[in-house]
Amino acid sequence: MSDSAATTVPTGFGPDASEAQPPALAIAGLTVSYHDQPVLRDITLNIAPRQLVAVIGPNGAGKSTLLKAVLKLIPVDSGHVLIFGRPINEARLKVAYVPQTETVDWDFPITAGEVVMMGRFPRLGLLRRPSREDRRIVAECLEMVSMTPFAKRHIRQLSGGQQQRIFIARALAQQAEILLLDEPFVGVDARTEEAIFKLMDDLSARGKTLVVVIHDLSQLKRFDSVVMLNRHLVAAGPVSSTVDDENLRRTYGGRLTLLERAEQEISRGPHT
Amino acid sequence: MIDSLPIAAIERAEDIVTWMDRLLWIGDHRLPLVVSTLIGATLGLVGCFVVLRRMALLGDALSHAVLPGVVIAFLIINSAVGTLSGGAGVWGLFGGALLAGLITSLGINLVARHSRAKEDAAIGIVFTAMFGLGVILIGRLPKGTHFDLACFLFGEPLAIGRDDLITACIISPLVIGAIVLFYRPLKLLSFDPQMAAASGVPVLFVHYLLMGLLAATVVAALRSVGVIMSVAMLITPAAIAYQLTNRLVIMLVISAAAGAVSAAVGMVLAFLFNVPPGPAMVLVATGLFAMSMVLAPEYGLLAKALRRRRIRRHILEEDVLKSLTHLPPGADLPAIQGLVGRHVGHEQINATLAGLAADGLVLREAGRSTLSEAGRKRAEQLVRAHRLWETYLAEHNVPEDMLHEVAERLEHAHDLSEELADELGHPEVDPHGEPIPAPVAPGSQQSES
Numbered sequence: 001m002s003d004s005a006a007t008t009v010p011t012g013f014g015p016d017a018s019e020a021q022p023p024a025l026a027i028a029g030l031t032v033s034y035h036d037q038p039v040l041r042d043i044t045l046n047i048a049p050r051q052l053v054a055v056i057g058p059n060g061a062g063k064s065t066l067l068k069a070v071l072k073l074i075p076v077d078s079g080h081v082l083i084f085g086r087p088i089n090e091a092r093l094k095v096a097y098v099p100q101t102e103t104v105d106w107d108f109p110i111t112a113g114e115v116v117m118m119g120r121f122p123r124l125g126l127l128r129r130p131s132r133e134d135r136r137i138v139a140e141c142l143e144m145v146s147m148t149p150f151a152k153r154h155i156r157q158l159s160g161g162q163q164q165r166i167f168i169a170r171a172l173a174q175q176a177e178i179l180l181l182d183e184p185f186v187g188v189d190a191r192t193e194e195a196i197f198k199l200m201d202d203l204s205a206r207g208k209t210l211v212v213v214i215h216d217l218s219q220l221k222r223f224d225s226v227v228m229l230n231r232h233l234v235a236a237g238p239v240s241s242t243v244d245d246e247n248l249r250r251t252y253g254g255r256l257t258l259l260e261r262a263e264q265e266i267s268r269g270p271h272t
Numbered sequence: 273m274i275d276s277l278p279i280a281a282i283e284r285a286e287d288i289v290t291w292m293d294r295l296l297w298i299g300d301h302r303l304p305l306v307v308s309t310l311i312g313a314t315l316g317l318v319g320c321f322v323v324l325r326r327m328a329l330l331g332d333a334l335s336h337a338v339l340p341g342v343v344i345a346f347l348i349i350n351s352a353v354g355t356l357s358g359g360a361g362v363w364g365l366f367g368g369a370l371l372a373g374l375i376t377s378l379g380i381n382l383v384a385r386h387s388r389a390k391e392d393a394a395i396g397i398v399f400t401a402m403f404g405l406g407v408i409l410i411g412r413l414p415k416g417t418h419f420d421l422a423c424f425l426f427g428e429p430l431a432i433g434r435d436d437l438i439t440a441c442i443i444s445p446l447v448i449g450a451i452v453l454f455y456r457p458l459k460l461l462s463f464d465p466q467m468a469a470a471s472g473v474p475v476l477f478v479h480y481l482l483m484g485l486l487a488a489t490v491v492a493a494l495r496s497v498g499v500i501m502s503v504a505m506l507i508t509p510a511a512i513a514y515q516l517t518n519r520l521v522i523m524l525v526i527s528a529a530a531g532a533v534s535a536a537v538g539m540v541l542a543f544l545f546n547v548p549p550g551p552a553m554v555l556v557a558t559g560l561f562a563m564s565m566v567l568a569p570e571y572g573l574l575a576k577a578l579r580r581r582r583i584r585r586h587i588l589e590e591d592v593l594k595s596l597t598h599l600p601p602g603a604d605l606p607a608i609q610g611l612v613g614r615h616v617g618h619e620q621i622n623a624t625l626a627g628l629a630a631d632g633l634v635l636r637e638a639g640r641s642t643l644s645e646a647g648r649k650r651a652e653q654l655v656r657a658h659r660l661w662e663t664y665l666a667e668h669n670v671p672e673d674m675l676h677e678v679a680e681r682l683e684h685a686h687d688l689s690e691e692l693a694d695e696l697g698h699p700e701v702d703p704h705g706e707p708i709p710a711p712v713a714p715g716s717q718q719s720e721s
Contacts, residue, residue, distance in 0.1 A: 068466075071469075071470040073469055073470055092471055093472065095470070096471070097466070097471075099466055099467065103466070108324060108463045108520075109517060109518050109519055109520045109522075110459075110518075110519075111519065114520075115463075118460055118463070118467070121456050121460050122471035122473060126474070126477075127453060127454070156518075189695075190695060191691075191695065
């Protein structure tokens with residue numbers, strides 16, 4: 001089973017995505033539906049460690065859903081996901097997730113520093129209190145995103161870019177190997193965008209794997225690889241050889257494919 | 273000194289002392305006060321998480337839905353032991369209620385997940401079903417037993433006895449202890465359930481822990497405030513605390529205090545004026561909430577109004593200052609008004625000018641105003657901000673006919689000027705070709721007033 005799966009994976013990429021080391025993220029036959037509508041269909045994808053990967057696609061293409069399905073935050077119809085060769089439930093400490101800022105409750109009574117400290121909670125378990133070491137890591141992560149002076153501010157009192165940086169700092173504090181970032185450049189000014197890119201380059205140089213949902217295709221040049229998504233996987237691979245007119249058209253272009261229409265038809269059942 | 277006080281006041285004071293004495297130290301009334309205060313604090317504490325997780329309706333539901341559990345427990349205990357007083361009675365009722373509470377929250381989850389009904393509708397379906405079941409069970413109780421529904425709904429504080437004190441003294445520390453112990457997971461789950469789930473925190477366990485704490489507290493509160501009022505004592509103190517602070521720890525402390533104070537004061541008022549205690553507590557809490565709505569330092573209506581007024585005054589000051597740069601020295605009021613806008617009255621401009629003169633930015637003589645050297649520098653920075661913003665907006669494809677209007681508003685954010693200039697690459701002219709004044713030399717910048 002695993003043998004045949006490995007040979008039929010058409011979209012492995014990254015340097016040396018080989019037998020020696022399991023992929024950071026291996027997705028096989030992943031299908032997700034909302035209310036009987038397939039949102040992601042049969043996604044098969046390997047991401048090698050140390051890659052800086054962009055996920056692109058039109059609105060409703062399932063980009064956020066892909067990240068959430070990897071983390072099993074939503075029910076999955078079929079398929080499986082392996083993190084460094086292990087199922088997600090055994091590897092949760094290895095993955096950190098940065099949600100879209102619009103899903104955050106900005107009125108919650110919490111300071112920027114406290115949000116970053118939350119990155120340590122998974123390692124603390126249910127009962128342990130943060131140690132001096134945890135506090136040191138939090139201070140370090142705040143420093144990495146240049147947010148130390150704002151640690152005591154309430155999260156509502158931060159600018160959009162600062163809010164984004166705080167959630168990235170929280171992911172850093174999780175000391176995960178894989179970071180999944182859902183649209184980290186929304187509501188961010190040019191300077192913060194540059195700062196976030198530098199941080200991502202730095203993390204990737206330190207061996208982390210980053211999967212980033214983006215909207216602005218001009219940012220693609222900053223990434224190693226790309227995942228082009230439109231409910232199904234259009235293409236995946238190195239940015240330079242994957243992003244071409246044909247693939248862009250198939251990702252963003254036009255209407256539903258016949259296959260998708262057929263699938264909708266089927267899920268709706270026979271006409272009455 | 274005491275001699276000079278009116279007799280009536282002394283009598284009144286004596287009255288109150290007597291009342292307090294009776295409340296606090298005479299057996300009958302001491303217990304209700306102590307029990308209610310303890311319960312009030314506990315409800316306030318649990319309520320914080322209920323409010324932050326937007327589960328107020330769920331709190332309401334759980335408190336009503338414990339009814340069938342209480343009735344069934346009542347039935348069993350009554351036939352087995354024959355009396356409801358004593359440990360078996362209290363803990364039996366408690367166990368029944370807790371079980372019903374957990375069944376309800378499981379049922380709500382089930383309905384929400386497996387039907388099209390969203391969570392709020394699921395809550396409405398399940399808790400009314402449980403309540404209805406309870407009411408029917410009351411009607412089917414064997415002859416000779418009497419279950420007082422009104423007492424369940426509204427509490428019966430005067431009947432509070434040693435058993436209730438013991439219950440409260442066990443439940444409250446347990447609930448408070450659990451919240452202290454599980455503070456971090458509760459906080460994470462309330463703030464960001466997705467991250468909690470993604471990072472492997474046992475979300476379901478923490479959720480049902482909170483539900484259990486909620487059910488336990490509501491049950492412990494049955495006798496003193498009753499089901500309906502317990503919801504208010506859950507939500508209102510937390511809402512008061514939410515108005516007052518940006519820190520969860522402090523919110524918990526304030527909420528517990530507000531709950532305790534509302535309960536204690538409500539109980540005292542109930543005895544003094546002979547009104548039912550539960551409603552009195554709720555009204556005290558509501559009064560405190562109204563005060564917090566108006567007076568809270570950051571989120572209160574008063575603070576917001578003052579802040580708006582300060583900003584308006586600041587903007588007007590800057591507008592007047594800028595208008596003077598366009599006018600020859602010794603400008604009069606109508607000229608200034610002509611530039612600032614007709615919607616601003618003469619008195620307002622006059623008051624603004626007086627303020628500017630006091631700050632040394634404007635020189636006034638016989639109703640005529642001239643910019644001082646400091647005022648001219650300050651106005652120049654406003655012009656700089658305005659023109660930088662126009663440049664920025666033009667670069668971001670804002671239509672030309674809107675540039676001025678938008679920049680007019682944005683120029684008051686002149687603290688951002690230098691950041692703006694950095695991003696724009698220090699332009700020397702704006703989109704209309706007007707020169708952009710140089711920044712203030714570092715060091716010469718005057719402090720904001």
